[in-house]
Structure formats: C-alpha cells, structure tokens
Amino acid sequence: MMKFLFLLFFSFLLFIAGQGQAQDLPENIVITNKKKKTRVRAKKDGKLLINVSPRDIQKFRADGYIRYSDFGAKGNGKTDDIDAIASTHAVANQHGLAVKADEEATYYIGGKDRTAIIRTDTDFGMAEFIIDDTNVENRNVSVFMVSSSQQPFHLEGVASLRRNQEKIDVSLPGTCIVTVTDSTVRRYIRYGLNQNNGSPQTDIFVVDKNGQVDTDAPIIWDFNQITEIMALPVDEKTLTITGGRFTTIANQAESRYTYYSRNIAIRRSNVLVDGLEHRISGEGEHGAPYGGFLNIRDCAYVTVQNTVLTGHKTYRTIGAAGKPVSMGSYDLSVNRALNVSFINCRQTNDIDDRTYWGILGSNYCKNLLYDNCTFSRFDAHMGVANATIRNSTLGHMGINAIGTGTLTIENSTIRGRSLVNLRSDYGSTWQGEFNIRDCTFVPHGGRPGNVSLISGSYSGQHDFGYTCYMPEKIIIENLHIDDSNPPENYQGPAIFTDFNPDMTDSSYQEKFPYVKTEKVILQNVTTESGMDVRLSDNLYMFNNVEVIAREK
Numbered sequence: 001m002m003k004f005l006f007l008l009f010f011s012f013l014l015f016i017a018g019q020g021q022a023q024d025l026p027e028n029i030v031i032t033n034k035k036k037k038t039r040v041r042a043k044k045d046g047k048l049l050i051n052v053s054p055r056d057i058q059k060f061r062a063d064g065y066i067r068y069s070d071f072g073a074k075g076n077g078k079t080d081d082i083d084a085i086a087s088t089h090a091v092a093n094q095h096g097l098a099v100k101a102d103e104e105a106t107y108y109i110g111g112k113d114r115t116a117i118i119r120t121d122t123d124f125g126m127a128e129f130i131i132d133d134t135n136v137e138n139r140n141v142s143v144f145m146v147s148s149s150q151q152p153f154h155l156e157g158v159a160s161l162r163r164n165q166e167k168i169d170v171s172l173p174g175t176c177i178v179t180v181t182d183s184t185v186r187r188y189i190r191y192g193l194n195q196n197n198g199s200p201q202t203d204i205f206v207v208d209k210n211g212q213v214d215t216d217a218p219i220i221w222d223f224n225q226i227t228e229i230m231a232l233p234v235d236e237k238t239l240t241i242t243g244g245r246f247t248t249i250a251n252q253a254e255s256r257y258t259y260y261s262r263n264i265a266i267r268r269s270n271v272l273v274d275g276l277e278h279r280i281s282g283e284g285e286h287g288a289p290y291g292g293f294l295n296i297r298d299c300a301y302v303t304v305q306n307t308v309l310t311g312h313k314t315y316r317t318i319g320a321a322g323k324p325v326s327m328g329s330y331d332l333s334v335n336r337a338l339n340v341s342f343i344n345c346r347q348t349n350d351i352d353d354r355t356y357w358g359i360l361g362s363n364y365c366k367n368l369l370y371d372n373c374t375f376s377r378f379d380a381h382m383g384v385a386n387a388t389i390r391n392s393t394l395g396h397m398g399i400n401a402i403g404t405g406t407l408t409i410e411n412s413t414i415r416g417r418s419l420v421n422l423r424s425d426y427g428s429t430w431q432g433e434f435n436i437r438d439c440t441f442v443p444h445g446g447r448p449g450n451v452s453l454i455s456g457s458y459s460g461q462h463d464f465g466y467t468c469y470m471p472e473k474i475i476i477e478n479l480h481i482d483d484s485n486p487p488e489n490y491q492g493p494a495i496f497t498d499f500n501p502d503m504t505d506s507s508y509q510e511k512f513p514y515v516k517t518e519k520v521i522l523q524n525v526t527t528e529s530g531m532d533v534r535l536s537d538n539l540y541m542f543n544n545v546e547v548i549a550r551e552k
Helices: 002-024 054-063 082-095
Strands: 029-032 039-042 048-051 065-067 076-080 098-100 106-109 116-118 122-132 144-146 176-187 199-207 228-233 239-249 264-266 271-274 277-281 291-305 315-318 324-327 330-343 360-371 374-390 393-410 418-422 430-441 452-455 473-481 494-496 519-527 534-536 546-550
Touching (some): 039 082, 048 082, 054 082, 065 082, 082 098, 082 116, 176 291, 199 330, 199 360, 452 473
Parallel strands (some): 106 122, 239 271, 330 360, 360 374, 393 418, 393 430, 430 473, 494 534
Antiparallel strands (some): 039 048, 176 199, 176 228, 315 324
16 A cells, blocks of 8 residues: 555646646647557657656656667668658757767768756767758757756836946846847948848846856947847756767758758757767858857857867858859857857867868857867957957968957967958957967968968948957067068068058048057067067057067
C-alpha cells in the first residue's frame, strides 16, 4: 500500500511539473506522459507529438540526463535525426535535465524546418553531426537555439537616455539586458559598394535590479526619444555546451545575399561553449553566404573556448551600388551582445589564404575579447565599445574596426595589410584610444607592399549618421615591424595611411569634418628594414598630430 501511495504521489509530482513547464514548449511540440511507449511522431504540418512514459521519466531523472537515442535517434550518419534531437531537448528542458549525445554516433541533419531548443547543459561529446544544406526548407532557421526560459518584457517609464548615463529610474526583478531603439534616427549609413540608408539607432547594456547601469559596457548614444525598449532577465546559472564534431555540407545556392542560418544560435546570457569543432565540406563555384555557425545575439557573458572553426569560401556577387563585390560569409557572428570572449580558439584553414573570408563579423557589441586565438580576422562592422586582442595571431584580413572606448592589442602577431584598419564604409571612426604593446606586425602576410600602421579612408563628403573620429590617443610600445619584403621606392612604415589624397591644403573643405588624432606615443618601435617610422604620405592632413618618441 505504501509503495502504491509513493508511486501515485511521484506520478502526481511529474504531472504537476510537466503542466507547470508546458507553457515554455515551442508551438510545434506537444509532450504527453501516457502509460505507453516513449515515442516521437512528426505530423505533416511539422508538429512533433512526443509521448514520454512515466517509467522513462523516472529513469531520466535518476540518471540526470537524456540521450538522443532515448527518443529514437539512429546516429548512423544516414537517417535524419533532427526530430529525435529536438524532442530530446524539449523533454530535457521540461524536466531540467542535461542532454548527452551517444558515444561514437554520427547524427545526420537534413534540411527540415526544425530547431532544437537548448535550455539545459548539453554534452555533444565526440559525436559527429552532419548538417546537410544542399536542400534546405528554410534557410533562416537555426539547427540549435540556445535560449532562456525567461521572457523579455517592455520596460515602462523610460522616455529618454543619455550617453554614459549611470542609472535609469526603473525597478527590475533582477539583472537584465536592456535593448533600446530610436527608429527616427539613422546611424551607420554605409558608404561604398554595399551602401545603404543606415540602421535605426540602437543600444544594449546591462542594468541591475535597482537600475544601475554596468558602466564597463556604457550607453553610447543619446536617446532623445525611445521607440522601443525591452528588458530580458539575465540567467544567473551558466549553461554549458561541450564537445561536438560538426560538419556543414555547404549549400549550392546562387551567390546572393541570402544568408543561411543553419547554425547554433545563442540567445541566452551566461553560456560556455567548450571544445566544439566545425568544418565545412562541399563548397563549389557558387554558394549563398552564412551568418555564423556560432551566432551570438541579444545576450551577455558568453565564452567560446578550446574551439575549432572554419573560414568560408569567398564568393562574388553584385552589391547595392550595382557593381561586383566580395561577399562576406562567417563562421562566427556576434550582434548586440556584451562581454563575449573567444579563448584558445583557431580555424582549420590557412589564416593567410585569401580565398577564404574572414571568420568573424560583429555589430553593436561591447567588450569583445580574443585571447590565444589564431583567426583570419577580427571585425566590428557597426561599432564595438571596447575590444581586446591578446596572445593571438590574426591573418590576411587583420583587425578591422570602428567604435568607441579602448582597443587593446597585446602580445599578438598581425598579418593584415595594416596593424588596424578603420573601416572606411562606416567612416573610419574610433572615438577613444588605441593601446598596442608587445606585438609583431607582418604587413600583407609577408608579401610586398607599402606599410602603414593605421589605415582607413575619409573624404568628409558623406554623412554616416554621426561625427567621425580618429583615435584621440594611440600608444604603441614594443612593436616590431617585419618589413623585410618591401616594394620598390619604399620609404619606411607610416603611422597613418593617406586617408584623403584630395586633402592637400586648406582649399579642401569637409562637409562633415573628421576629428583627427591628437597624440601618438611610440616606444621601442623597430623595423626589419632598419628604416624609421614616419607620419604619413599626407603630411598636411596629419600636421597637427603630436608624435612623441619615448626612450626604451
């Protein structure tokens, strides 16, 4: 009798737990706990019907985890396992259980319009995952989505914000990420072959329960009005994803800007990705670009470590100006995210091979970090507030950035065309400082070419939607420039490239004046050629820059 009552009580608890969390299930998933065999059935409309027997629930709870094979995954590399994978995570999410891939399994994932939602720790282990993109139903759908069980909400009572504001007058349930938009103001009005009309002014920052803004990731714009402001509670517990050997069979679509999102999307704060590998096969003469196999957005405190990624082949298409352009395709994409770190990561292909696009693209981020990484590129398109690159090697696309705050580069080797390139399509702007120390610069990856440390271009005739700045102060300490393969008539490395060849005297007028660098401090900057570092080919443009050469 006591045993019967215990089982009855246990079943009741399972029923209550299932009912209490069912509201978090995606609309296309239904979970039941009938006394029948555990099984997964996919309807023609795409809905997944999952039955989990009470006995299996008891076993899963006792183990503390669920395996993909528990829901029918074959792991043979041929059968499409995405329904079983999505079902496993749905049940794990409902009961707060971890997920483990089966040892030595190879999971084939075809082009079905299905996303597995990850809300619990997941160990992909040494399992292989083949993601076949040759026939995809919906290119905009992620294969995995790491998400929070917490829901965003509209933030009431905030009518305006100021740059560097330290506190907002709100009371929150806990620490939250706040995203804010003023759709009446356009920023980042792009110039060049991929020109556009800009994007609505937006910002993202972290606020504690008392409304205190984390000033390490400050508010960077004035918002005289706000058209949308949302808050998303930050998950306190770290969600960990480990292992996994992923291979994408590349799409064969036309080379147009129809980005594929067949990826692992991270939309939750406090996430650790450790030991993942991603490779690419089947790239041909044409293909649509990818928006990042690891796609991190609208979150904070994400670390990717001990991870191997792959650069995508560069394809050509027609840009917004009607002319051919190289088309960006990424294995890493970070957008509207704070405090994102890449530690001890590398890519499978040669970082100096120009047939592959740079591996990272980012927008609207704050506090990005590379530490002990070997990648072809660091890139901040529509701004970064504070970035650090240390103990790393960057390849043919080097460091490309616009933004604010401090850009720190230390104990690294840079093999791009310049030490730092300020992106000209967004105004070659950096409102802040550069701190560069203990680095080696190998211009053009060792190929012949003129050498400049800071490159960019600015005509002063285009409105980017903001005042454009050069770094107010640039400090360069203990830099060795390997200019051992100079071009003919080489005059030595320049601090600044010629940002505007038309600005040679006072007759040139900028409609949108450029705020130039005030001070450059050089200490122990050496060259392989033995030639001295000089200011620029355009001495007029930079005639007011103070260059201070310190003793060793």
